[in-house]
């Protein structure tokens with residue numbers, strides 16, 4: 001069946017034809033590709049066309065699609081039963097692996113880990129824990145950061161909210177939205193002012209380890225560590241959201257990269273998802289034992305899940321993290337550096353320079369004069385000719401390169417994006433740059 005007929009059929013039974021909004025291609029136009037398979041760096045649609053995939057399942061496909069070791073682990077685990085709703089030995093193994101992987105210079109980031117099914121659940125749990133631990137009600141988040149779709153976290157959020165240009169979501173009661181203070185990113189003075197305005201009321205500050213949901217918004221050097229100091233001096237907790245960055249930009253996530261770069265700090269709670277499930281639904285919240293042990297059944301903060309720690313998902317996660325060795329990180333770093341530079345060069349050569357934002361191996365592009373400097377805030381990210389992206393995206397797709405269907409998303413490179421695959425992407429760039437350059441702004 002063609003992608004168009006698949007989409008028409010889906011729209012009859014699924015709102016917008018998709019189970020997550022950005023998949024509908026609303027901000028880029030055209031028909032979403034309905035995928036039937038993926039192997040390594042490629043995905044194949046229902047018309048049999050094969051694309052170089054730079055969406056990477058929105059992050060989990062760190063080792064490419066259908067990695068043999070992960071597929072084998074899933075098949076073996078499935079043969080032993082699909083789910084029990086009881087503790088299983090592999091859950092302890094995965095928790096232990098997460099703890100080991102995030103111990104850097106002898107410093108343990110995580111003392112306890114609880115497995116959940118999605119990043120949204122992980123951040124929800126972290127926030128409830130912070131409120132339970134402090135007895136305070138307010139939460140600080142940064143504009144342009146995305147932490148999942150729970151009620152308190154959608155105001156000025158990145159990801160689909162940014163893509164669709166929405167202020168937040170209908171259906172969130174004001175009383176709940178009012179408990180979240182949204183501040184500009186990379187602005188410690190704004191955080192100080194919030195603590196001064198609401199003394200003793202802020203339970204936690206939640207921040208992406210490096211913003212990557214309004215395009216890449218890297219923290220300025222020293223921002224995360226100074227934020228940790230400030231938050232702790234006010235008796236609040238720091239929640240570091242590594243759902244996107246964790247185990248992707250480095251073996252110990254963005255936090256690990258920062259430790260190696262000499263920026264020492266310790267958040268109280270950390271959230272993970274995406275890469276730790278190898279493509280299956282698993283996520284985690286971890287942190288200091290003193291805080292984590294407030295979770296039921298030990299403590300008064302309730303959290304539970306029928307599917308939590310699902311044996312198939314845990315097996316996939318263990319296999320992916322085991323296979324994600326130093327060579328895999330080196331391959332992702334190399335492919336990302338090569339591709340991001342090639343994209344920057346292609347736009348410059350085409351007479352339409354853009355800004356490329358980077359955080360470790362994550363990168364995104366913005367149709368903004370590089371002379372304006374780095375993109376530090378959500379306002380910076382929105383200060384661009386985003387309307388040029390649909391033409392660029394469509395021209396790449398036509399040449400069988402599948403980019404994220406939004407200019408506000410990072411490009412997800414995997415270890416199987418070899419030189420040969422990257423060459424294929426680079427070859428497609430000149431025509432797509434020309435299309436972006438020729439694009440006309442929308443009528444006012």
Ligand SMILES: Cc1ncc(COP(=O)(O)O)c(C=O)c1O
Pocket residue numbers: 058118119120121123146147148149159208213241242243244245273274283
């Ligand atoms: C930083 C961050 N936190 C949380 C989430 C939510 O994760 P999920 O989509 O698994 O609920 C995302 C998803 O993109 C994310 O990027």
